[in-house]
Amino acid sequence: MMILLPLLGVWACFMVVLWAKRGDGRRDLRRCPRCWYSMDGQAGLKCPECGYAARIESELFQPRSHRGVFRAGLVVMVMTAAAWMWMVIPGAWTNKVPRFALRIALNMAEPYRGVPRTRTEIDQSVPNRQWMTSEVAWSRVLWQQQVNNVMRQWADAVMEKSGPITAEELPHLVELANLANESYVQTGGLAHGEGWISDVVKMDVARVRANSSDPWVKLRAEWVLSDLQYVGGDYSHRMDWGVIPEEVLQMSLAHSDTNVRLYGVDRVGVAARLKLMTPRKTQFPQVGDLVRQMAASDPDLGVRRRAKDVVSYMEAFNIK
Ligand SMILES: [Zn+2]
Known part of the structure; x- marks a missing residue:
């Protein structure tokens, strides 16, 4: 049972990473993909708030991704998997x-x-x-x-x-x-x-x-x-x-x-x-x-x- 615990952790991390990657799906508003500033009614592709220039219009309708959570989730997932391997692989x-x-x-x-x-x-x-x-x-x-x-x-x-x-x-x-x-x-x-x-x-x-x-x-x-x-x-x-x-x-x-x-x-x-x-x-x-x-x-x-x-x-x- 103890040996399965890290595997459970890897699975949990995987779900978090998936969620962070998918974003929260609000596609109705025109927003800067980097700082999430509302660009409704703004002309052009350049964000007036942070200066980010989108390449195409559809970029402004991307769901908000949780980049920090995504990265942290990946790191924790790899570390948990390594811990699991450490427990499972026999020997020195x-x-x-x-x-x-x-x-x-x-x-x-x-x-x-x-x-x-x-x-x-x-x-x-x-x-x-x-x-x-x-x-x-x-x-x-x-x-x-x-x-x-x-x-x-x-x-x-x-x-x-x-x-x-x-x-x-x-x-x-x-x-x-x-x-x-x-x-x-x-x-x-x-x-x-x-x-x-x-x-x-x-x-x-x-x-x-x-x-x-x-x-x-x-x-x-x-x-x-x-x-x-x-x-x-x-x-x-x-x-x-x-x-x-x-x-x-x-x-x-x-x-x-x-x-x-x-x-x-x-x-x-x-x-x-x-x-x-x-x-x-x-x-x-x-x-x-x-x-x-x-x-x-x-x-x-x-x-x-x-x-x-x-x-x-x-x-x-x-x-x-
Ligand atoms: Zn911006």
Whole structure:
């Protein structure tokens, strides 16, 4: 019952607003529509009292509207409706305020600082994981904003250059990709309905991919999106998502940087898992032989181990 009270208030306000808009209907007299001065027997359309000049004769026969009541009624109606929404929408206040307002506040509290170039800048942008499970709603949305920022850093770092992806830029891009993915993968388990905050970057990059006619821009966007779709768990909707472009895979596997090779091997493992799930839709990249070689002879122990895992997975499920 309490929950219906504000609705009753909204209805009452609506009736008042309707009444104020319609006016009190006395159309017989010629009057100034602004100050209601009687212009009976006056020539012309200009009011001698307030100086208002009507455009046409019929304006002088308009019913008197109650502009003040109309405006006040509207304001009270909107406020009552907001109060009702506040009561009805469950969860913390961060769910109840309009999202655009929350976004403005978050952008002020935790602004986006662009692509990090130095070690220090990268370390400073690591999201504060303790905030993710905080009891304080504001801390949780701040954490989402930080995740949003590292995703944007990666997307911007990939998209700020044009042309083919080069081996020189891979170490930096892979480091940002790992940071973005490690942070974003945790948002999937959020129980507070605040995950939308970090979905904005995905939508932005998807828009770039859809609107650009440059094949290299499309490839770069595809890389960002496919990786984010994989870690976000969205690949179940579109089965080819999650497999990063084969150009990037091959370049990563042959790279001199250990972290880049590790990234490549890991994404081959992802592609193998998706191949098993969806044999028809996923094109397994021609990189299996490269990973087998790495399992045998990569100079880095961590890469060898990860490559062996992927190879044994592929053999166990007969993925070629
Ligand atoms: Zn007047």
